[in-house]
Amino acid sequence: MARSNKPLVWGPFAAGGTLTAFLTPVLVALTLLAALGHPPEVLGYERLSALGHHPLFKFALAGVIGLSLWSAAHRLRITAYDLGVRADALVAAVLYSATLACTGVAVYYLLKL
Amino acid sequence: MNRNPYLRPITSEWIFRHPRYLRYMVREFSCLFIGGWTLLMVWGLKQLAEGPAAWAAFLELLRSPASIVFHLLALAFAIYHSVTWFNLTPKALPLQVGEGFVPDWVIAGAHYAAWVVVSSCVLILGGAL
Amino acid sequence: MRQVELEVLRYHPETDREPHFQRYRVECQEEWVVLDALNHVKETLDPTLSYRWSCHMAVCGSCGMMVNGEPKLACKAFLRDYQGVIRVEPLRHFPVERDLVTVIDDFVAKLARVKPYLIPKDPPPEAGEYRQTPAQLKRYKQFTLCINCMLCYAACPEYGLIPQYLGPAAIALGHRWNRDSRDGGREARGEELAAKEGVWECSFVGACSEVCPEHVDPAGAIQQVKIESTVDWYQEHLMPWLKK
Numbered sequence: 001m002a003r004s005n006k007p008l009v010w011g012p013f014a015a016g017g018t019l020t021a022f023l024t025p026v027l028v029a030l031t032l033l034a035a036l037g038h039p040p041e042v043l044g045y046e047r048l049s050a051l052g053h054h055p056l057f058k059f060a061l062a063g064v065i066g067l068s069l070w071s072a073a074h075r076l077r078i079t080a081y082d083l084g085v086r087a088d089a090l091v092a093a094v095l096y097s098a099t100l101a102c103t104g105v106a107v108y109y110l111l112k113l
Numbered sequence: 114m115n116r117n118p119y120l121r122p123i124t125s126e127w128i129f130r131h132p133r134y135l136r137y138m139v140r141e142f143s144c145l146f147i148g149g150w151t152l153l154m155v156w157g158l159k160q161l162a163e164g165p166a167a168w169a170a171f172l173e174l175l176r177s178p179a180s181i182v183f184h185l186l187a188l189a190f191a192i193y194h195s196v197t198w199f200n201l202t203p204k205a206l207p208l209q210v211g212e213g214f215v216p217d218w219v220i221a222g223a224h225y226a227a228w229v230v231v232s233s234c235v236l237i238l239g240g241a242l
Numbered sequence: 243m244r245q246v247e248l249e250v251l252r253y254h255p256e257t258d259r260e261p262h263f264q265r266y267r268v269e270c271q272e273e274w275v276v277l278d279a280l281n282h283v284k285e286t287l288d289p290t291l292s293y294r295w296s297c298h299m300a301v302c303g304s305c306g307m308m309v310n311g312e313p314k315l316a317c318k319a320f321l322r323d324y325q326g327v328i329r330v331e332p333l334r335h336f337p338v339e340r341d342l343v344t345v346i347d348d349f350v351a352k353l354a355r356v357k358p359y360l361i362p363k364d365p366p367p368e369a370g371e372y373r374q375t376p377a378q379l380k381r382y383k384q385f386t387l388c389i390n391c392m393l394c395y396a397a398c399p400e401y402g403l404i405p406q407y408l409g410p411a412a413i414a415l416g417h418r419w420n421r422d423s424r425d426g427g428r429e430a431r432g433e434e435l436a437a438k439e440g441v442w443e444c445s446f447v448g449a450c451s452e453v454c455p456e457h458v459d460p461a462g463a464i465q466q467v468k469i470e471s472t473v474d475w476y477q478e479h480l481m482p483w484l485k486k
Contacts, residue, residue, distance in 0.1 A: 002433075002437060002438075003432060003433065003437060004436060004437055004438040004440070004442050005475070005476070006438065006442040007471060007472040007474075007475035007476065008475070010468065010472055011444070011472050011476060014472070020461045081403065082399065082400075082445070084404065
């Protein structure tokens with residue numbers, strides 16, 4: 001039995017899961033407020049793009065987006081297997097590369113801010 | 114010796130065999146909403162980068178009925194993820210103090226407390242509170 | 243006294259192509275457990291019914307079976323907790339040998355694979371025994387309580403889906419030795435525990451810990467091993483110059 005390289009994908013999953021546990025509900029609450037027609041101050045264009053100029057903010061947001069997407073992708077991979085989809089390697093490849101691609105897109109737009 | 118062991122087939126109906134498996138699946142499905150919401154935010158980031166008109170369009174998109182329904186579900190699932198995550202943390206990270214262990218509720222409780230603090234800070238700094 | 247109706251899975255490999263259910267109606271004492279009912283069936287109605295049991299006090303781990311779809315020790319499943327027909331089946335996820343008897347070879351082999359014995363960290367003391375403080379004992383004590391009843395394997399959907407998975411009890415047993423202060427075998431056990439079919443098939447459903455009659459908490463053990471293995475892995479790959 002060889003040691004698995006699963007820690008490579010599990011580490012970010014655990015980090016992302018922890019991050020989303022602390023942060024996602026309140027962030028969803030903020031955009032929910034916007035959805036209900038009462039957007040909080042921070043979601044005003046002036047405020048948010050000013051915030052977006054800060055390199056620290058870009059870096060933090062990239063991290064939050066990347067880890068959130070990664071932990072969701074990893075969980076979806078496991079769920080697919082639980083539901084009977086046997087092609088785990090294929091599912092993993094598709095989900096992880098989609099995550100990296102979407103994170104790349106986010107980084108691209110973050111740099112444009 | 115007439116051995117002929119019988120292998121019982123496995124189907125996906127295991128999910129419905131006991132509430133705990135269904136609860137597990139609900140927890141796992143939270144990833145669709147957390148991931149989906151994050152992707153929506155990536156779209157929002159794009160709109161933000163493209164200027165005030167694009168951003169206004171994004172806020173308009175958020176106000177659609179589909180978006181409101183999605184947000185309500187996403188909030189519920191995100192909270193479910195948080196609660197299950199915090200409740201399971203003491204199992205993964207036991208803290209031994211002398212001959213005893215820090216009780217589970219203390220470790221989980223500390224996480225809940227931190228969650229309240231973080232959420233309050235974000236709400237205040239975000240101008241929602 | 244109460245009338246109890248049991249619906250028991252029967253399978254005779256010499257004659258049956260597949261299992262079928264058989265119903266028995268027996269007069270039972272109020273305080274009886276499912277095992278008592280089965281024994282009563284065997285003694286008075288059907289001597290051909292086969293099942294494992296021994297201590298009748300939830301310490302030997304022999305009488306694991308599915309009672310109304312839940313993995314239970316038959317000696318710990320009280321009739322008073324059930325209404326209507328009680329369905330009794332062999333422990334799930336194991337091949338059926340005969341009636342309620344399962345083939346447990348896979349489980350036994352997995353127990354052996356985790357090296358469930360002391361791999362001393364230091365040479366034994368010159369005189370006397372190894373010394374261990376109560377705190378050091380407490381560190382791993384919980385994981386010593388396993389009675390090898392296999393209820394956790396029946397509850398674990400991942401073991402059902404992936405038969406090569408090491409499984410909760412085996413991993414908890416390996417972890418028990420890893421946390422023993424006298425032991426230095428964590429690296430050696432990593433070959434099995436940190437393998438793909440080791441802890442990494444677990445998705446923390448937690449059913450194993452829920453059904454465990456001895457409160458071993460194998461789910462907790464598995465997550466602890468996952469964290470240790472992850473730290474090891476990153477250390478090995480990012481800082482290979484560090485000796486473990």
